[in-house]
Amino acid sequence: MDLFEYQGKQYFAKFGIPVSAGGVAVTVDEAVKVADASQYPVVVKAQVQVGGRGKAGGIKLANNADEVRLHAGNILGMDIKGHVVKRIWVEHASDIDEEYYASFSLDRAAKMHLLMLSAQGGVEIEEVAEKDPDAIVKLYINPVDGLSEKVARQAAVDAKIPAKALEGVAKILVQLYDCFTAGDCDLAEINPLILKPTGEVHALDAKVSLDGNAEYRHPEWAEYSATEELDDREQLAREKGLQYIGLSGTVGIIANGAGLAMSTLDVVNQVGGTAANFLDIGGGANADQMAAALEVINFDKDVKSIFINIFGGITRGEEVAKGIVEAMKRVDLRAPIVIRLDGTNAEEGREILASAGIPESKLMSKPTMLEAARAAVALANGK
């Protein structure tokens, strides 16, 4: 789960990382209120999870309430690369002497934590990596050992952080590492990490991605999931507890297992179609789950055909088939289903489907993944 900047900053603050005084606003009046409390000049920042906010006009400096009113009015509702701005963050504008970069992530190849630190911040780190790779210090941290302030300080020295900022940077690195580990982040990034003329080091931006698997031990994350930007289909799927990702195609997909679901998307694409979604119904695939999945797919107006791709392992084919027949009674589908049922007791399952009295215009069974994909795509393309 990716956090908005303001949520990231609030999360940072819990671990003691210094951030600017500010607040979040959803209306112009609220923005003015926050600005008045934060001391002028202030920065008004669009809260969207996409890069390039500044260039798109989503970040503006305001010296007084009138300017806040003007900018907040323009930015709220603005469309930045397909993301509509619903919230803005208003904070006291910081004086900046220098800009650095710091992040912690999990390096999957090394199976260790990775600190990336650079004295060149404020620009995309990928850009720095390309132009001047030596400007980025990469430090692998064994999760068993953790990160000490001494090691953090050495990393800062290696990254050529100037002496006057060393203590501040080292301290924030330790705090950020704590946020990353105890806070269960996939990524905790500060860009830019700034040095103020007063000598303080401070997080001017926050990019935080949380590990969904750790949600059970973070009840405080509930407020973050509430603001997650889901489309209506994804919202419905979440309510029904389904693993669903909305896409923009016309073939609705239901498969059991994440790998098989991904594979189903690929095969649909290979035969000239486009998938409307990713949906992993899990191992069970009983009538309740199938009905819930069909409801979500049916809710998507772009869906022209539905491809159910089930491989029976421990779940037997006949149980899956019964589930589908039952689910079809409960949901009034707009689009026809093409099913590929394979694996344990697949033949018995296909017989149940064939003898259920459902016309072929509504439910068609195909023996292989490829044939089923072709049939589903043909239906979706109106052939």
Added chain:
Amino acid sequence: MAIFVNENTKVIVQGLTGGQGKFHGLRNRAYGTNVVGGVTPGKGGQDVEGIPVFDSVADAVKATGADASFIAVPPKAAAAAILEAAKAGITFIVCITEGIPAQDEAKVFNTLLRDYPKVRLLGPNCPGIISPGKCNIGITAGEIAELPSAKGPNVGIVSRSGTLTYQALYELKQQGIGVSTCVGIGGDPVPGTSFVDCLAEFQKDPETHAIIMIGEIGGSAEEEAAEFIKANVTKPMSAYIAGVTAPAGKKMGHAGAIVSGGKGTAQGKMDALREAGVQIGLNPTEAGALMAEIVKGLK
């Protein structure tokens, strides 16, 4: 021969009295796996259909001489369960638990590496391992796995995805091709056992003559495998990578299946494997068909 497990492997089930542990533990036993005990704290002295339950892994190992453990406990308890097994002297651990926080996984992986270097962890979030006819630990339906033939050729399977593993087993069964061992390494970001670990074992195993590998988007495990194959694997291989059409930045069901910052794409993985001499199928069936051709050539 087979890799990692065989007919002599003695297995305990951590979480045998829970829903998943009981269901799959009993199925594994019915398949012929030597399931010698179960562990549930506070339920020592009971039994599950004749399988004795112990309070701790240490007790179970002492009483049964088990060398492998099948962990089917909830995510909250999984990290501690893995370390308990390692501490008690278990050398092969299969953890099917899905949903373990990545921070816990990274810590467990590095703790095993440092303190218990002889322990192999398979998973978490994996379907398990089956050496057909000998040993089945995990959630694979044993009946879809073709027995290896004495004179071969037999195929080894290694996969990051559960259902695609079954798919691969099934494709080979349809063709009557024997399987030496089928290993599901799991879809999490920090798997205990990697593609490279399995490929190294398959390369050594005299009963394995060819290898199918099933990968998916995210991370760089397939690219690392490609490097390893180039230098070390002489047995013919086919592979399939899922997620060609997956959108960037979205976790596709598995915690580890995500394309981020342009890295971990299916195309990149296929290119790397192809360059290492692996035949690439564009769907699981094609990978199976390619393997059937390879096997024909080996006969």
